[in-house]
Amino acid sequence: MPVRSKWQSLPTEQINPATLAIDKLAPADIVEGMLNEDRKMLDAVRREKERISVGIEIITQALRKNGRVIFVGAGTSGRLGVLESAEMPPTFGTSPDLVQAIMAGGRGAILRAREGVEDNYEEGARSINRLRPTKRDIVIGVSASGMTQFVRGALTRARRAGSKIIFVTCDPRTELQTFVDLTIAPAVGPEVIAGSTRLKAGTATKMVLNMLTTAAMIRIGKTYGNLMVDVQMGSEKLKDRARRIITIVTGLEYEDADKLLRRAHWNVKAAIVMQKSGAGYQKALARLRHAHDFVRDAIGEDVEERLKELLKVG
Structure with a gap:
């Protein structure tokens, strides 16, 4: 009687009929084949847009209540979670503890x-227990196969602590759907190389995580x-970006934007409010707090027309 593997039926482990002879192809043909598969991947992510939108709202509500976002994964999936976490402080000024x-x-x-x-x-x-998850937190499990035991252990512990659970996988049939609050499962299909989930599954996962964190921020x-x-302002490039943002929003010259930022302790939001309102x-900072940290509400101005004018000039 043939031995059956518990993994062999997973979508990510299937053999791709479009790439059976990939080892005989020229480089350009391999590239074309991979591009064709990535087009399918984009469609798979698009089909999950409603679930992704729900996930964004779940995360947003948690952040507004001082909750944290905690990614859990292994292999490629784990590294993608680490990447999201690492990029939040320099991009959005968050505390390293927040994500x-x-x-x-x-x-x-x-x-x-x-x-x-x-x-x-x-x-x-044990790993997630060290972070002491609470009911205010969102734990996002990431597993292309949907079967990673490390992730399951972490999610089970987080559930006991009352945390909300989002599960990102590439297996729409995952049994964890009944256990978590939300499953986002782009059905990317078989990989170009069977089982290599760093390819379509990894790219789809990266897109989903980007959308969840970026939109929530x-x-x-x-x-x-x-x-x-x-x-x-962790680098000269980022300081330059801050100066350019000030020039765009306020109309100040580059050198004057630098002076304003120094008075604002390199806080771009505060600098904008200071220039627009004449406040110290x-x-x-008080105006920003009153506006729940939204620049648009703190100064009562839209920025779209200014940006459109700059695009016309460019």
Whole structure:
């Protein structure tokens, strides 16, 4: 009697009929084949847009109530969660504690694969327990196959703590649908190389996580129009971006924007409010707090027409 594998029926483990002879193709033909598969992946993500929108609202509500976002994953899925977490402070000025990530195998597994650690259910539970999840937090489990035991252990522990659970997977049939608050499952189909979920599954997952975090940050006032007004000045490039944002919004010259930012302690939002209202630094901060950190509401102005004019000039 043939031995059946519990993984063999997973969508991500199937053989792709479009790439059976990929090892005989020229580089240009391999690229074309991969592009064709990625087009299917985009459609799969698009079909999940309503669920992604629900996820954005869940995260937004948690952030407004001082909850945290915690990603949990292994392998490629875990690294994508780490990437989201790492990018939030410089991009949106968040505390490193606000968006966190747990990677199976710890920090060492980010750079060097440790495949066996994903099978440890108990370690998943222990790992998230160290962060002491609460009912205010959102825990986002990420597993292309939907079967990663490390992730399941973490989600089970988070559920006991009362945290809301979002599960991002590429298996729409995952049995975890009855266990979590929301499942987002782009059905990307078989990979170009069977089982290599760093390909379509990884790209689809990256897109979903980008949408969840970016849209939630927009919803809590981290942008003004599409300008990154909570950017942190960790490099000369980011300082330059801050100066350019000030020139765009206020009409100040570049050098004057620099002076204003220095008076505002390099707080772009405060600088905008100071220039637009004539308020000092502390009063500008107070206006922002009163406006729930939204620049648009703090100064009572839209920015779209200004941006459109600049685009015409460009």
